[in-house]
Amino acid sequence: MTQEDKELSLSPENYSLLTDLYQLTMAACYVGEKIDQRQASFELFARRLPPGFGYLIAMGLAQALDYLEKFRFSSEQVDALKSTGIFTNAPNEFWSLLAEAKFTGDVWAVPEGTAIFPNQPLLRIEAPLWQAQLVETYLLNTINYQTLIATKAARMRDIAGNDTKLLEFGTRRAFSPQASIWAARAALAGGMDATSNVLAALKLGRKPSGTMAHALVMAISAVEGSEEDAFKAFQRYFPTAPLLIDTYDTLAATRLLAQRVKQGEMQLSGVRLDSGDLVKLSQEVRVLLPEVTIFASGDIDEWEIARLQRENACIDGYGIGTKLVTGVP
Structure with a gap:
């Protein structure tokens, strides 16, 4: 077990690892099944609003775009993922993909401050499947919280x-x-x-x-x-x-x-x-x-x-x- 990093602060170089494990395991599966480069479209929307709410105010797009622009995996991060043992059976191409990672997709979004309603997308990502999958967690985090506030x-x-x-x-x-x-x-x-x-x-x-x-x-x-x-x-x-x-x-x-x-x-x-x-x-x-x-x-x-x-x-x-x-x- 490695020693705990007591600082636990977030910096841009850590953005790409701030994700759920299943985003990475899904990406590995996509690579193994040779569908990682297929174009995909992911949309962020609310199916329903809390009781008594008539609208949401979209917020967090600026931080979402900053994250996508800085989306990278360093060699140290790739090594850290390998050291977990979770990806032992992942295809070798998965590691090459992470080493060269860069977001190449398109982003469609309503402007910050826009009132939105149920089933109306706040944001849509169109990108290679593995990229669209990996960025989901961070985008949900920043947009969900800021939109609520x-x-x-x-x-x-x-x-x-x-x-x-x-x-x-x-x-x-x-x-x-x-x-x-x-x-x-x-x-x-x-x-x-x-x-x-x-x-x-x-x-x-x-x-x-x-x-x-x-x-x-x-x-x-x-x-x-x-x-x-x-x-x-x-x-x-x-x-x-x-x-x-x-x-x-x-x-x-x-x-x-x-x-x-x-x-x-x-x-x-x-x-x-x-x-x-x-x-x-x-x-x-x-x-x-x-x-x-x-x-x-x-x-x-x-x-x-x-x-x-x-x-x-x-x-x-x-x-x-x-x-x-x-x-x-």
Whole structure:
């Protein structure tokens, strides 16, 4: 048994091995049966949508094309496959095929951001049979996940309306660091205004967005001061960023801030609620801070946004994480 690679990071040179074993065993069979070069057509589509979904937003094509352009097997990768012992009976021509591998097919796809419906192809691959088979897993991975996230984001935008600020906060809940980048990209394409993921934002040419953490309030309160001292410290360095006001007592914090604003001691652009009865709390915060933007977070999805709207919550924007990036329909 070889030693585990503890880094387990994904790089472009590993793309071709990021596949299911049966894609490789099928390719070996095609070679042995001398049908590997036959032209084939593979289509990616959804037979049905999750309950309550009327459409999907196609996403992930850019990463799919990048994968196809870099589709190669190095000599080290071929040797690694041989060392498994799984392919002992595979024809010799199979190894030659992998050593010279390059995607030579054609790709037909709807543009990213397109609304699609059941049985409508997102993508079609026309290529020699062995190539069309081998690329299936990676294409499904990138397109399925990003399409789901873009669709969720679009549904949230549809419900929230154009004037509501929607921020993607899902990095810590995403399935992996790579998934967090894809999720941020898909969420922005689906209608989110910004992401808190710094790397994703910078790679996408966007400015990251966020508020503050409970940890700052707790740290300053524990070491040298109070919640108000934490607010002052955060505003000292980030004067236009919203304050997180529910660490201890939301309404007590709101009254304190309202007093400081009224006395002209501070300017406040926004506050964030992360817990509690968001309807009641947002209404009370609005009364005390009528000119301040109110953000809400904490297991928000399109269904929760719709409920909050029905119950007349006073919320101007949402930070959305878990229910977006984990892909729960």
